[in-house]
Amino acid sequence: MSDRIREKLNILADAAKYDVSCSSSGGTRKNDNKGLGNSHVSGICHTYTEDGRCVSLLKILLTNHCIYDCLFCVSRKSNDIKRAAFTVDEVVDLTMNFYRRNYIEGLFLSSGIFKNADFTMERLLLVVKKLRLEQNYNGYIHLKTIPGASDELIKEAGLYADRMSINLEMPTEAGLKLLAPEKNHADVIKPLDFVQKQITQFSADKKLIKHIPKFVPAGQSTQMVIGATPESDKDIMYTANAFYRNFSLKRVYYSGYVPISNDSRMPVLGTQPPLLRENRLYQTDWLMRFYGFKVQEILNDANPNLDVDIDPKLSWAIRNMQHFPVDINQADYRMILRIPGIGVMSAQKIVQARKFGKLRIDQLKKIGIAYNKAKHFIICADSPYQLKDYQGTQIKAFILAESKSKYLKTDNNQMLLF
Amino acid sequence: MIYIFDGSLPGLLTAVFEWFERKPGKVVLKSIEMFQPEAFAESFTVITDAAKADRVWTGLQKKLTKASLRKFYCSYLSEIPEAYNHLFQFSVYIFKHAAGADSNYGNEHVMALAKYAKSVEREKHRMEAFIRFQKTGDGLFYASIDPDFNVLPIISSHFKNRYADQQWVIYDLKRKYGLHYNLETVSEITIGFAEGINKQKPAPGLMDENEALYATLWKDYFKSANIVARKNTKLHVQHVPKRYWKYLTEKIDV
Ligand code: SF4
Numbered sequence: 001m002s003d004r005i006r007e008k009l010n011i012l013a014d015a016a017k018y019d020v021s022c023s024s025s026g027g028t029r030k031n032d033n034k035g036l037g038n039s040h041v042s043g044i045c046h047t048y049t050e051d052g053r054c055v056s057l058l059k060i061l062l063t064n065h066c067i068y069d070c071l072f073c074v075s076r077k078s079n080d081i082k083r084a085a086f087t088v089d090e091v092v093d094l095t096m097n098f099y100r101r102n103y104i105e106g107l108f109l110s111s112g113i114f115k116n117a118d119f120t121m122e123r124l125l126l127v128v129k130k131l132r133l134e135q136n137y138n139g140y141i142h143l144k145t146i147p148g149a150s151d152e153l154i155k156e157a158g159l160y161a162d163r164m165s166i167n168l169e170m171p172t173e174a175g176l177k178l179l180a181p182e183k184n185h186a187d188v189i190k191p192l193d194f195v196q197k198q199i200t201q202f203s204a205d206k207k208l209i210k211h212i213p214k215f216v217p218a219g220q221s222t223q224m225v226i227g228a229t230p231e232s233d234k235d236i237m238y239t240a241n242a243f244y245r246n247f248s249l250k251r252v253y254y255s256g257y258v259p260i261s262n263d264s265r266m267p268v269l270g271t272q273p274p275l276l277r278e279n280r281l282y283q284t285d286w287l288m289r290f291y292g293f294k295v296q297e298i299l300n301d302a303n304p305n306l307d308v309d310i311d312p313k314l315s316w317a318i319r320n321m322q323h324f325p326v327d328i329n330q331a332d333y334r335m336i337l338r339i340p341g342i343g344v345m346s347a348q349k350i351v352q353a354r355k356f357g358k359l360r361i362d363q364l365k366k367i368g369i370a371y372n373k374a375k376h377f378i379i380c381a382d383s384p385y386q387l388k389d390y391q392g393t394q395i396k397a398f399i400l401a402e403s404k405s406k407y408l409k410t411d412n413n414q415m416l417l418f
Numbered sequence: 419m420i421y422i423f424d425g426s427l428p429g430l431l432t433a434v435f436e437w438f439e440r441k442p443g444k445v446v447l448k449s450i451e452m453f454q455p456e457a458f459a460e461s462f463t464v465i466t467d468a469a470k471a472d473r474v475w476t477g478l479q480k481k482l483t484k485a486s487l488r489k490f491y492c493s494y495l496s497e498i499p500e501a502y503n504h505l506f507q508f509s510v511y512i513f514k515h516a517a518g519a520d521s522n523y524g525n526e527h528v529m530a531l532a533k534y535a536k537s538v539e540r541e542k543h544r545m546e547a548f549i550r551f552q553k554t555g556d557g558l559f560y561a562s563i564d565p566d567f568n569v570l571p572i573i574s575s576h577f578k579n580r581y582a583d584q585q586w587v588i589y590d591l592k593r594k595y596g597l598h599y600n601l602e603t604v605s606e607i608t609i610g611f612a613e614g615i616n617k618q619k620p621a622p623g624l625m626d627e628n629e630a631l632y633a634t635l636w637k638d639y640f641k642s643a644n645i646v647a648r649k650n651t652k653l654h655v656q657h658v659p660k661r662y663w664k665y666l667t668e669k670i671d672v
Binding site: 002005006009010013014017018030031034035036037038040044045046047048049050051052053054055058059094097098100101102103136256258259272273275349350352353355356357359363366367 | 519521522523524525529543546547548549550551552553559561576579580581582583584628631632634635636638639640642643644645646647648649650651652653654656657658666667668
């Protein structure tokens with residue numbers, strides 16, 4: 001018995017790991033029935049894999065049997081691999097026991113499509129219902145929507161899941177058609193749109209009736225594989241931007257393609273996954289969501305791809321030197337946020353602290369800004385007198401010279417940078 | 419002038435009270451543990467007084483935002499000798515100025531507290547992440563820790579809310595006390611360990627029959643979730659510093 005469950009877990013965790021979403025944030029579920037678990041506002045990473053990715057959820061497939069043949073996917077029909085399937089109870093058991101030991105924040109359940117979409121979706125629904133109704137489980141649940149599943153099933157699942165997601169897979173329709181001829185973006189858009197409308201509906205009802213259940217309280221997310229097809233960074237981020245706007249997505253994930261197939265339409269096996277590019281895309285995503293940048297400011301026809309050697313915020317600043325230097329003691333919060341080397345936390349501290357007097361360099365350093373980077377873009381109370389204006393390109397050279405290795409070897413996707 | 423206190427929070431607050439009573443000018447606060455008599459410095463021993471401490475605490479509550487009060491408490495839990503003095507100077511500074519002074523990050527004590535609090539909050543967050551319960555033979559979930567700072571008081575509610583339907587114990591091996599949740603309330607406990615027992619990982623005979631299986635499944639899962647092509651040991655160690663590995667079921671060989 002224990003050998004069989006070990007084998008299943010190995011196969012079905014292995015097949016699920018290419019889905020990069022690990023976030024357990026945004027949940028609001030409370031443990032008010034004295035059951036097990038609750039949501040932590042920002043989610044907790046309980047451990048990190050050896051490639052440095054956060055592990056917070058038990059991320060598994062219900063099964064890796066699949067009737068489709070998407071080229072970028074390890075579970076595709078034509079791939080010669082071991083197949084396995086969990087029973088509903090096995091998934092419930094694993095989740096409960098891992099959760100009780102503080103291994104995980106919750107469950108991320110996805111599945112290959114066996115028989116048909118509804119048949120698969122029904123099984124997924126059974127798992128979440130058992131957890132919530134029989135086990136009093138209030139931990140996080142992220143459920144994959146199966147493309148093509150009926151509205152009723154999706155709607156019911158939304159009553160129990162914290163987050164639902166459905167992957168765009170490729171940033172453009174053309175890219176998707178190339179690698180998964182049976183799929184199209186419309187199949188993804190339909191359920192995203194449906195769930196979004198339900199969320200809006202439920203929250204409208206909630207204002208009128210008190211005890212309305214929560215519907216997908218942590219919202220929806222999606223994922224795009226990058227580097228498998230030839231889209232530019234601009235294509236990718238414009239798609240992301242449109243999906244953030246149209247479906248109020250909580251997150252878009254960018255997953256650097258890890259070669260798993262010998263097909264001539266794909267990067268060959270053994271090619272390094274584009275980790276640095278992935279990192280730059282996440283940085284751009286952050287600039288859009290937390291730093292008030294419009295995607296068009298960062299990527300446009302003149303600059304269709306992100307710089308590799310410097311981060312997109314620095315890159316924007318260097319192209320727009322007319323906005324600098326910014327006076328730390330005068331400028332708008334919005335503008336302070338745009339200074340390279342100053343993050344959201346530091347920007348907030350600066351705006352607070354300057355009420356008590358003009359800030360000096362040593363205070364800025366204590367507040368935690370990356371002064372060596374920021375100094376080219378700011379003036380504060382005791383800025384040294386600058387004889388001449390440097391060009392953007394010169395500044396870039398200074399910064400690169402000072403911190404070369406750091407800039408050329410950033411390959412994490414957990415944002416720590418600006 | 420050196421003020422010496424007993425290391426307790428009420429003691430520290432009493433010291434603030436005494437300073438305003440006496441106004442002795444510049445003072446450095448030290449805990450009795452750290453105090454070494456200096457030939458030329460005058461010293462004054464603060465006698466902890468609950469009523470005085472209460473008055474100072476109420477005063478701080480009025481003057482500080484909730485977030486600043488939390489930073490104050492966390493800095494105290496850091497148990498760092500210099501932190502005590504910063505807390506003392508910070509309090510004096512706060513009472514001398516109008517409300518709102520706690521957001522002056524240009525002030526060295528405000529900044530120092532922010533830093534201590536950040537380290538303590540980080541340790542708290544790590545404990546919430548890295549604690550691994552083991553289910554014992556009588557159904558209790560047990561975990562031992564030895565955190566850098568005294569974080570038990572600030573992790574208690576997290577575990578109580580989350581694990582409401584199971585009995586658990588979290589034991590601080592360094593400070594020799596722990597928390598026990600009995601399905602109703604959390605209380606502070608000490609444990610008399612039997613001679614020769616492994617406090618980190620009690621013998622399998624004492625554990626639930628399925629404990630080993632779930633530990634193995636978790637280890638398997640950890641291995642499967644890794645993507646070899648993306649290996650990045652530097653980043654891995656940055657997120658999970660080696661000193662925490664001993665907690666982690668997935669990092670300990672059976
Ligand atoms: S339908 Fe999903 S599981 Fe099946 S091959 Fe395509 S991506 Fe993989």
